Amino acid sequence: MNDVLVMTEAGLHCPASGFHIDPWQGVDRALITHAHADHARAGSRAYLAADRGLPLLRARLPADATIDTLRYGERRRVGDVDVSFHPAGHVLGSAQIRIGHRGRVIVVSGDYKLAPDPSCDPFEPVRCDTLVTESTFGLPVYRWQPPQDVMRALRDWWSANRDEGTASVVFAYALGKAQRIAAGLAALGALPGPIACHGAVARINEAYRDAGVALPPMARVADSGRDAEWRGALVLAPPSAQGSAWLARFAPFRTAAASGWMAIRGTRRRANLDRGFVLSDHADWPALNAAVDASGAANVVVTHGYRDEFVRWLAETRPGLAASALATRFEGEHGAAGERADPP
Ligand SMILES: [Zn+2]
Ligand SMILES: [Zn+2]
Known part of the structure; x- marks a missing residue:
């Protein structure tokens, strides 16, 4: 160089x-x-x-x-x-x-x-x-779909889960991906239900808002009681929460991940996820x-x-x-x- x-x-x-x-x-x-x-x-x-x-x-x-x-x-x-x-x-x-x-x-x-x-x-x-x-x-x-299409698919999955009475848990990096998803869903219009998030995501949300980025309201899971109702909610959690005991409170729930790696055949199945959204x-x-x-x-x-x-x-x-x-x-x-x- x-x-x-x-x-x-x-x-x-x-x-x-x-x-x-x-x-x-x-x-x-x-x-x-x-x-x-x-x-x-x-x-x-x-x-x-x-x-x-x-x-x-x-x-x-x-x-x-x-x-x-x-x-x-x-x-x-x-x-x-x-x-x-x-x-x-x-x-x-x-x-x-x-x-x-x-x-x-x-x-x-x-x-x-x-x-x-x-x-x-x-x-x-x-x-x-x-x-x-x-x-x-x-x-x-590696060729990504337009992100708006991915957001629409994610919203439809969330809607279908809500109609069946389950929560929707999406694993996404706490810095960047989670905020992109929240802002992208909000840009589509009315949301199928409330959005909640893991504390790791909430901390980064604050920094985004401090920088002037508009994000939809996201309740911090830890602020809700043990008997809180999660059916119909979308929960944004870091990938590290996958398979953790923290998830039990959302039952019944379905899981998805949003990542470029979801483009690789078998990644979703190996990670034991219900859905994979290719979003990098x-x-x-x-x-x-x-x-x-x-x-x-x-x-x-x-x-x-x-x-x-x-x-x-x-x-x-x-x-x-x-x-x-x-x-x-x-x-x-x-x-x-x-x-x-x-x-x-
Ligand atoms: Zn890097
Ligand atoms: Zn990076």
């Missing part, structure tokens, strides 16, 4: 300015793409991030963390480079980080998606010489290709997921484009194996 960015023990590092991007261990100066735990880690002396995500970072990092922010598009000189954050469309406050150094531009995408999401700012293509892109779903089989906060195959093309980058560095497959595809289909893979420490962070782990 023209030596502007180098891979170190702590992660991607920019020697000309002294910062690391989403470092894996404590550093002096950390630039953070978004608040998911595998990107925003505790232990650094100072953080710089997009201001839209500040309430989320405050909720996730230690109370005494020093966090400075920039508005999307605002530039700051850091050492010998110009830094700015641009919407990545992944979760609230998520950003691609643009680094300008002596006339060359590198963009580190972080996690991103191009599909519409009423709970965060839409992805904005940024022109650059070098693009560092994720490829969590970098295979041609990562770019699908067409979106990865579109993002590469929209960047105009002559160099593309691929991290996460199906790296080698995507690199090979780019080399075959874009003559003149230099593509390479970059190993990262936390492979498969959002992978099938981690699907039931705590929300990232």
